[in-house]
Amino acid sequence: MSNIKRLGNLVKELGADWAVLTGADSICAVTGHVVPIEIGQSPFSGGPSVVLVSRDGVAGVVCPNTDGGQQAGNYEELTYAGFANEVTDQVGHYRKAVSEMAAKLGVSGKIVYEANTFPYALQDLLPDSRTPFDHDLARLRAVKSAVEIEKMTRAAQVAAIGQAEARRLSVPGADELEVFGGIRSKMEQAAGQRIAFAGEYLTGIEHSSTLGRPIGRRTLQDGDPIICDLAPRVNGYWGDSCNGFVVGNTASEGFRALHAAAKETLELAVSELRPGLRVCDFDATLRAHMKSLGYSYPHHSGHGIGASVHEFPRLVPDETSLFEENMFIMVEPGDYLADVGGLRCETMLRVTATGSEVVAPFELTCE
Amino acid sequence: MSNIKRLGNLVKELGADWAVLTGADSICAVTGHVVPIEIGQSPFSGGPSVVLVSRDGVAGVVCPNTDGGQQAGNYEELTYAGFANEVTDQVGHYRKAVSEMAAKLGVSGKIVYEANTFPYALQDLLPDSRTPFDHDLARLRAVKSAVEIEKMTRAAQVAAIGQAEARRLSVPGADELEVFGGIRSKMEQAAGQRIAFAGEYLTGIEHSSTLGRPIGRRTLQDGDPIICDLAPRVNGYWGDSCNGFVVGNTASEGFRALHAAAKETLELAVSELRPGLRVCDFDATLRAHMKSLGYSYPHHSGHGIGASVHEFPRLVPDETSLFEENMFIMVEPGDYLADVGGLRCETMLRVTATGSEVVAPFELTCE
Numbered sequence: 001m002s003n004i005k006r007l008g009n010l011v012k013e014l015g016a017d018w019a020v021l022t023g024a025d026s027i028c029a030v031t032g033h034v035v036p037i038e039i040g041q042s043p044f045s046g047g048p049s050v051v052l053v054s055r056d057g058v059a060g061v062v063c064p065n066t067d068g069g070q071q072a073g074n075y076e077e078l079t080y081a082g083f084a085n086e087v088t089d090q091v092g093h094y095r096k097a098v099s100e101m102a103a104k105l106g107v108s109g110k111i112v113y114e115a116n117t118f119p120y121a122l123q124d125l126l127p128d129s130r131t132p133f134d135h136d137l138a139r140l141r142a143v144k145s146a147v148e149i150e151k152m153t154r155a156a157q158v159a160a161i162g163q164a165e166a167r168r169l170s171v172p173g174a175d176e177l178e179v180f181g182g183i184r185s186k187m188e189q190a191a192g193q194r195i196a197f198a199g200e201y202l203t204g205i206e207h208s209s210t211l212g213r214p215i216g217r218r219t220l221q222d223g224d225p226i227i228c229d230l231a232p233r234v235n236g237y238w239g240d241s242c243n244g245f246v247v248g249n250t251a252s253e254g255f256r257a258l259h260a261a262a263k264e265t266l267e268l269a270v271s272e273l274r275p276g277l278r279v280c281d282f283d284a285t286l287r288a289h290m291k292s293l294g295y296s297y298p299h300h301s302g303h304g305i306g307a308s309v310h311e312f313p314r315l316v317p318d319e320t321s322l323f324e325e326n327m328f329i330m331v332e333p334g335d336y337l338a339d340v341g342g343l344r345c346e347t348m349l350r351v352t353a354t355g356s357e358v359v360a361p362f363e364l365t366c367e
Numbered sequence: 368m369s370n371i372k373r374l375g376n377l378v379k380e381l382g383a384d385w386a387v388l389t390g391a392d393s394i395c396a397v398t399g400h401v402v403p404i405e406i407g408q409s410p411f412s413g414g415p416s417v418v419l420v421s422r423d424g425v426a427g428v429v430c431p432n433t434d435g436g437q438q439a440g441n442y443e444e445l446t447y448a449g450f451a452n453e454v455t456d457q458v459g460h461y462r463k464a465v466s467e468m469a470a471k472l473g474v475s476g477k478i479v480y481e482a483n484t485f486p487y488a489l490q491d492l493l494p495d496s497r498t499p500f501d502h503d504l505a506r507l508r509a510v511k512s513a514v515e516i517e518k519m520t521r522a523a524q525v526a527a528i529g530q531a532e533a534r535r536l537s538v539p540g541a542d543e544l545e546v547f548g549g550i551r552s553k554m555e556q557a558a559g560q561r562i563a564f565a566g567e568y569l570t571g572i573e574h575s576s577t578l579g580r581p582i583g584r585r586t587l588q589d590g591d592p593i594i595c596d597l598a599p600r601v602n603g604y605w606g607d608s609c610n611g612f613v614v615g616n617t618a619s620e621g622f623r624a625l626h627a628a629a630k631e632t633l634e635l636a637v638s639e640l641r642p643g644l645r646v647c648d649f650d651a652t653l654r655a656h657m658k659s660l661g662y663s664y665p666h667h668s669g670h671g672i673g674a675s676v677h678e679f680p681r682l683v684p685d686e687t688s689l690f691e692e693n694m695f696i697m698v699e700p701g702d703y704l705a706d707v708g709g710l711r712c713e714t715m716l717r718v719t720a721t722g723s724e725v726v727a728p729f730e731l732t733c734e
Contacts, residue, residue, distance in 0.1 A: 024407045024408070035407075038405055038563055038564065039564075040391045040392070040402075040407070041483070041484065043392075043676060043677040043678060044677070047483055066579075085666060085683055087683060090483065091499075116412070116413055116488065117408065117486070118486070118488070119485070119487060120480075120486060121482050121485070123490060132458075134458065175556070177561070178556055180555075182552065184548060184552075185545060185547075188544045189545055192584055193544075193581060194547075197405065197406075212433075215560075215561055216559065216560070217559055233406070309410060310410040314454070314455075316451075316453050318453050319454050
């Protein structure tokens with residue numbers, strides 16, 4: 001079943017008539033229409049692109065003329081003059097286009113909407129009877145369709161290609177931004193398109209063991225630990241991956257032990273993950289295993305991934321929902337040691353009918 | 368005067384009490400606080416970051432904990448748990464934080480807001496008396512402060528470094544994405560940070576003469592015309608630039624003539640641009656000059672630039688406002704010829720007290 005139809009069914013279940021999507025990620029997940037994101041909200045838009053979906057699975061997309069014509073799925077499309085060779089009232093054109101699409105499709109009754117992205121600019125244009133449904137939508141999106149599984153696999157493969165390139169380029173004398181640029185470019189060539197990117201490439205004990213530091217101009221030296229987290233967006237879907245390794249393949253004993261623990265815990269994750277397992281139990285299993293080996297991490301054990309780089313379910317101690325088949329899950333045990341360096345071992349797993357599989361394996365060694 | 372104070376004065380002029388900023392670009396322009404944009408709206412946010420500014424120039428920023436602590440300017444900051452190691456209601460935390468900041472600063476009376484980004488999630492939290500002021504804000508932002516002039520200059524310099532790198536890397540056998548990756552990486556190394564990027568790098572007669580085509584895997588050949596439009600975002604501010612040149616420096620007569628016309632028109636722009644000139648008259652002068660040389664372009668003659676890559680004033684035939692000192696203006700005459708290839712010559716100009724100056728010159732030759 002297409003995600004438009006699945007969303008229509010959710011709208012019915014919720015006792016509503018129409019869903020209004022305004023998140024770039026949700027729009028892509030439901031319709032396949034890719035909203036450009038890399039420069040933030042486009043200066044040629046009057047507001048976030050909008051998708052309207054009925055309980056019967058009729059869908060319409062409204063977007064600026066700079067993003068139209070993708071014909072990515074089974075929906076009507078209406079573009080408005082965002083870019084034009086004249087003084088342009090983008091918000092006015094946007095409002096008019098959404099009104100026209102709503103009239104054309106016959107939007108009425110009760111709507112459900114996304115609280116984190118619904119714009120005030122539309123508040124007087126759509127039916128007053130409205131309820132946020134972010135959590136229900138997140139649950140729907142967590143289970144991927146056949147089309148999405150293909151896109152997720154491609155994105156994970158691009159990340160894996162990036163991980164191999166990171167090993168090749170991480171040599172003494174290069175600097176972080178230089179190596180990162182080479183990795184990103186390799187992923188773009190593999191994807192055949194520009195990619196948005198999330199992640200980090202940090203070198204040396206101090207940088208690799210500090211969470212949240214930006215990629216900079218530090219020069220790599222022999223023996224440097226590296227944390228390399230690569231998340232490319234390909235055709236609107238995110239890959240993700242992380243490894244820790246050492247320049248010159250001369251890891252310290254401490255770094256080797258940490259890597260072995262993270263990798264072992266990731267292997268445990270692959271064998272434990274299955275439909276019906278509670279997320280918090282899985283999270284607890286992974287944390288306990290790391291602890292038994294003498295390590296811990298201050299963040300989630302992982303997260304769902306799809307048209308958003310982090311999405312439901314987040315692997316945290318109080319998430320009581322159950323894994324389902326065709327969820328895509330990042331698992332990322334690691335530790336950040338001031339005297340050794342930091343690392344995570346992170347791969348994408350697909351929940352299968354009976355267990356889990358690594359979507360796009362790459363070489364998870366530290367030297 | 369700081370942009371926070373300038374905005375306070377605008378709020379007074381408009382007879383309002385508080386301004387609410389929700390655009391990543393406006394927030395950066397007014398406060399210096401850089402909102403990350405490259406992956407679209409952060410999955411760890413509950414809505415767009417918010418700035419509140421009083422008529423007296425008191426300012427507060429609300430942002431997720433992943434973006435806080437920049438201390439970029441003279442404002443209060445309140446972060447909320449966007450990222451946390453537990454099930455997290457980002458929208459709830461976001462609403463609570465905005466309410467707290469509004470209460471702390473004493474937001475009341477009349478507010479002005481940005482129609483293109485104000486979120487519905489805040490509609491019940493801020494005073495009901497509200498008016499959009501997008502156009503007034505755009506006019507304020509068009510004239511840059513001393514701090515902004517420095518940031519714009521840096522961004523333009525990074526673009527110029529990219530243009531030089533483009534000449535170096537554009538050799539037979541390379542492909543578009545590969546060369547683009549090298550250019551981007553060079554700009555990131557020059558900037559000392561990751562950059563968001565807008566623009567294009569397209570090769571060959573067909574690709575360079577077709578507007579709106581994505582960068583792909585076409586292999587460069589000797590004699591290929593190239594259109595190279597580079598716009599990097601550095602510290603929240605955009606550079607921009609464009610040139611057309613030829614692989615192997617063997618331009619056809621037609622390409623050379625087009626390049627000379629575009630460059631001559633750009634030089635005319637530098638000598639004509641000055642405070643008090645009407646935008647539409649400037650636009651008409653440039654179009655007429657290109658026409659007198661046998662060329663035309665189907666787009667704007669250029670655009671304002673700053674914390675957004677395209678902003679007021681857009682250089683279009685019906686824009687009647689006047690240029691002012693310290694506006695930053697991109698001018699981009701060119702043409703797109705199916706038998707010759709396409710190009711634009713585009714540099715950043717600053718409107719000075721009496722005329723204009725090129726902000727960061729680069730080699731504008733076609734071979």
